[in-house]
Amino acid sequence: xxxxxxxxxxxxxxxxxxxxxEAYLENMTxxxxxxxxxxxxxxxxxxxxxxxxxxxxxxxxxxxxxxxLKRLISDSSIVRNRAKIAATxxxxxxxxxxxxxxxxxxxxxxxxxxxxxxxLAVRExxxxxxxxxxxxxxxFLYSVGEDVKHPREEPSTTP
Numbered sequence: 203x204x205x206x207x208x209x210x211x212x213x214x215x216x217x218x219x220x221x222x223x224e225a226y227l228e229n230m231t232x233x234x235x236x237x238x239x240x241x242x243x244x245x246x247x248x249x250x251x252x253x254x255x256x257x258x259x260x261x262x263x264x265x266x267x268x269x270x271l272k273r274l275i276s277d278s279s280i281v282r283n284r285a286k287i288a289a290t291x292x293x294x295x296x297x298x299x300x301x302x303x304x305x306x307x308x309x310x311x312x313x314x315x316x317x318x319x320x321x322l323a324v325r326e327x328x329x330x331x332x333x334x335x336x337x338x339x340x341x342f343l344y345s346v347g348e349d350v351k352h353p354r355e356e357p358s359t360t361p
Contacts, residue, residue: 234338
């Protein structure tokens, strides 16, 4: 597959998949926080996100309560967007549920219908996870090594 002159950021797993569920949660969180913001700013703050979200330990983040939410919202070293922070906590709980039902996030992803350029997989991710829309779901899938095509790369269906 030709990628042109653009090369993906180092945090994207383009030719491999993340090794842990925590790495999937971290990438999903990064994609959510990138929406509407500058990639450079998020990259610069990302070590602080790792610290604030306990290296994206799913059980720890899923166990965060109201006091943790308040702490994160007041942490000037990260982006203090209440909706995105709350989404990260909710999404960690979804990851816990997925682990119980599928064994791992990778197994869950493997169970999704990837036909029609991941259309149903994108829809499923948008339904299940907070603050993940169709565009961010596609970016997330791309960032974790799935072969999602940009709409301009898809074969034309018109004659």
